[in-house]
Amino acid sequence: MTAEARAGAxxxxxxxxxxxxxxxxxxxxxxxxxxxxxxxxxxxxxxLLPSAxxxxxxxxxxxxxxLSRSWRVIAFDGRGNGRSDRPTDPGAYHDDxxxxxxxxxxxxxGTASAVLVGLCVDGVWRAIRLAAEHPERVRGIVAFSVGxxxxxxxxxxxxxxxxxxxxxxxxxxxxxxxxxxHWLRDYPDWAxxxxxxxxxxxxxxxxxxxxxxxxxxxxVEVMLAERGADFPFDTDSVEAICRSVTCPMLLVHGTEDTxxxxxxxxxxxxxxxxPLVLVEGADHMIPGRHPVLANLLIRDxxxxxxxxxxxxxxxx
Amino acid sequence: MVPAADRxxxxxxxxxGQEEDALIADRRGPASxxxxxxxxxxRGLVDRGGGGGVAWEAFGAGEPPIVFVPPWQIVHSRVWxxxxxxxxxxxRVVTWDARGNGRSDRPLDPALHSVRARAADLGxxxxxxGLASAVLVGLSGAGRVxVAFAADHPERVRGLVFVCPxxxxGQSDRGDVDFEAPLESDEGWxxxxxPFWRRDFRAYLEFFFAEAFPEPHSTxxxxxxxxxxxxxxxxxxxxxxxxxxxxDLAGLTDMCASIRxxxxxxxxxxxxxxxxxxxxxLARAIPEARLLLLDGAGHVPNARxxxxxxxxxxxxxxxxxxxxx
Numbered sequence: 001m002t003a004e005a006r007a008g009a010x011x012x013x014x015x016x017x018x019x020x021x022x023x024x025x026x027x028x029x030x031x032x033x034x035x036x037x038x039x040x041x042x043x044x045x046x047x048l049l050p051s052a053x054x055x056x057x058x059x060x061x062x063x064x065x066x067l068s069r070s071w072r073v074i075a076f077d078g079r080g081n082g083r084s085d086r087p088t089d090p091g092a093y094h095d096d097x098x099x100x101x102x103x104x105x106x107x108x109x110g111t112a113s114a115v116l117v118g119l120c121v122d123g124v125w126r127a128i129r130l131a132a133e134h135p136e137r138v139r140g141i142v143a144f145s146v147g148x149x150x151x152x153x154x155x156x157x158x159x160x161x162x163x164x165x166x167x168x169x170x171x172x173x174x175x176x177x178x179x180x181x182h183w184l185r186d187y188p189d190w191a192x193x194x195x196x197x198x199x200x201x202x203x204x205x206x207x208x209x210x211x212x213x214x215x216x217x218x219x220v221e222v223m224l225a226e227r228g229a230d231f232p233f234d235t236d237s238v239e240a241i242c243r244s245v246t247c248p249m250l251l252v253h254g255t256e257d258t259x260x261x262x263x264x265x266x267x268x269x270x271x272x273x274x275p276l277v278l279v280e281g282a283d284h285m286i287p288g289r290h291p292v293l294a295n296l297l298i299r300d301x302x303x304x305x306x307x308x309x310x311x312x313x314x315x316x
Numbered sequence: 317m318v319p320a321a322d323r324x325x326x327x328x329x330x331x332x333g334q335e336e337d338a339l340i341a342d343r344r345g346p347a348s349x350x351x352x353x354x355x356x357x358x359r360g361l362v363d364r365g366g367g368g369g370v371a372w373e374a375f376g377a378g379e380p381p382i383v384f385v386p387p388w389q390i391v392h393s394r395v396w397x398x399x400x401x402x403x404x405x406x407x408r409v410v411t412w413d414a415r416g417n418g419r420s421d422r423p424l425d426p427a428l429h430s431v432r433a434r435a436a437d438l439g440x441x442x443x444x445x446g447l448a449s450a451v452l453v454g455l456s457g458a459g460r461v462x463v464a465f466a467a468d469h470p471e472r473v474r475g476l477v478f479v480c481p482x483x484x485x486g487q488s489d490r491g492d493v494d495f496e497a498p499l500e501s502d503e504g505w506x507x508x509x510x511p512f513w514r515r516d517f518r519a520y521l522e523f524f525f526a527e528a529f530p531e532p533h534s535t536x537x538x539x540x541x542x543x544x545x546x547x548x549x550x551x552x553x554x555x556x557x558x559x560x561x562x563x564d565l566a567g568l569t570d571m572c573a574s575i576r577x578x579x580x581x582x583x584x585x586x587x588x589x590x591x592x593x594x595x596x597x598l599a600r601a602i603p604e605a606r607l608l609l610l611d612g613a614g615h616v617p618n619a620r621x622x623x624x625x626x627x628x629x630x631x632x633x634x635x636x637x638x639x640x641x
Contacts, residue, residue, distance in 0.1 A: 203536040 017065035026108030035083035036076035040068030049118035052078020055214040062291030081218040090228030121147035150235040152263035191215040198284040249274035254282030346547040354401040368421025372412035376404030385454030391544040392418030398622030422552035429559035435464040453477040467571035476579040482590040485597025513550035521545035572601035579605035584613030
């Protein structure tokens with residue numbers, strides 16, 4: 001399969017630790033093209049879910065080369081960034097579309113079932129939805145920086161900023177940068193601010209620079225379209241969906257998460273019975289900022305799923 | 317980590333008959349030691365008579381042994397933190413703190429900090445650690461010390477790895493700054509000045525290590541290094557600056573020409589402490605020395621690019637063993 005690369009450029013991939021063995025483009029039911037790559041071999045397949053559209057599949061650069069030594073790993077650019085299409089209609093960013101995209105990529109890559117690994121709302125919530133709606137396709141979920149809307153209050157700075165998102169504000173300091181007019185004036189300034197805030201550990205300059213670079217690979221029009229999509233569930237529905245998940249899950253959340261309060265992870269643990277690893281001092285970007293920890297947690301979780309000692313890739 | 321306020325001055329001499337390990341264990345580690353991935357298997361204090369003690373540590377087992385030779389006392393042996401746990405898996409690894417920092421004493425007599433004095437310390441540490449011979453790996457100012465030692469004791473040196481060595485065989489683009497007299501300006505390298513050190517030693521260290529680590533995303537290693545610098549003090553470090561020259565250009569040239577063991581110079585191209593040509597010049601002065609240029613690397617690639625440097629050293633040692641046996 002040949003990837004139909006998008007016309008729009010994205011930042012250079014840099015020296016990638018591992019190049020894909022296969023790549024291709026999956027087409028979602030609404031026609032949006034999704035670029036995917038697959039690495040390595042070994043059961044179960046691990047699908048790394050995108051935090052789209054603010055970043056693309058390179059967010060998993062610290063995981064792919066490690067996990068693909070033992071398992072088949074699939075990463076894809078979510079709609080709105082990377083080599084995937086970038087619709088600017090808010091309808092294209094409905095929660096259902098993002099959830100559907102996971103099955104679209106799994107179908108295109110011949111993946112009947114997989115372990116899903118995700119970060120924040122885009123990764124965690126959509127993985128939960130897919131597991132609830134199509135349990136046969138999800139062998140397990142590793143959920144970093146648990147972003148499940150409605151389970152517990154949002155961070156106060158999001159609540160404030162969202163209330164005034166469309167207004168012209170007198171200041172563009174701090175979280176006031178999360179504002180339609182500021183984005184249109186200076187989207188890179190927002191990206192720099194946002195990733196610095198949610199990667200607050202000392203010595204994070206590289207992780208921040210990477211994430212800002214990926215976020216500049218999309219456009220402010222895409223970001224505004226995505227913000228325009230409403231979240232279609234109330235708290236009771238969200239909780240019911242979470243409770244209905246039957247596959248094994250591992251929750252990983254930083255105690256200093258600036259994006260998602262640990263209360264959401266604690267509530268998800270109560271609803272699902274999944275173990276929760278609280279990472280002392282960590283902020284939101286755990287896979288990017290603490291890759292060794294993240295990789296070992298994923299590895300141990302996947303090993304625990306498949307006790308067959310002769311499975312490919314397991315050398316111990 | 318020991319709070320700075322709790323750190324006593326180090327005692328200066330061994331009590332007769334006392335176990336070396338008990339003696340060194342009594343010395344509190346530097347404040348900035350942090351959490352070490354590997355603890356030493358042996359350690360000791362070499363009594364240099366009136367010059368105080370030189371503290372060493374040994375890790376692991378395996379041939380050939382590797383001695384990491386300290387650079388300027390602006391840092392101590394923790395500058396090898398990215399090498400010790402890696403090489404100690406396969407080799408006996410010995411590190412030591414040059415007198416003036418770390419667990420060693422801080423004699424103020426400049427004569428104790430000359431190249432020959434430090435080469436003598438290297439021999440004394442190898443004796444204490446029970447090493448007849450070893451591969452020597454040294455950073456920056458360790459270069460001259462290693463050359464002097466290898467020239468005088470070729471039978472004790474199985475290979476030489478110089479990381480960004482300072483040498484008189486290249487240019488310098490740092491002007492002559494008066495070290496002793498107060499200066500009108502504190503800009504740039506004017507901070508390398510004792511009156512300034514006495515006023516704001518940390519500001520000097522922050523400047524120095526920003527120059528030493530010019531690579532992007534170096535905040536952690538700069539922070540580490542500033543802490544290692546704060547483990548010494550302006551007066552102790554001034555004594556090292558005032559060290560007399562007992563190996564001159566002609567002497568060093570002859571010593572280099574006499575070296576017969578395999579040698580490798582690892583040199584960063586974004587060198588801002590010595591000058592890239594100093595490493596290149598040293599590689600030319602030593603017969604058949606190899607030169608590895610690291611594009612874009614600064615003065616301390618063993619700390620900033622440890623994987624690259626460790627693999628280069630490993631390859632050097634593997635080839636050495638191939639020819640040695």
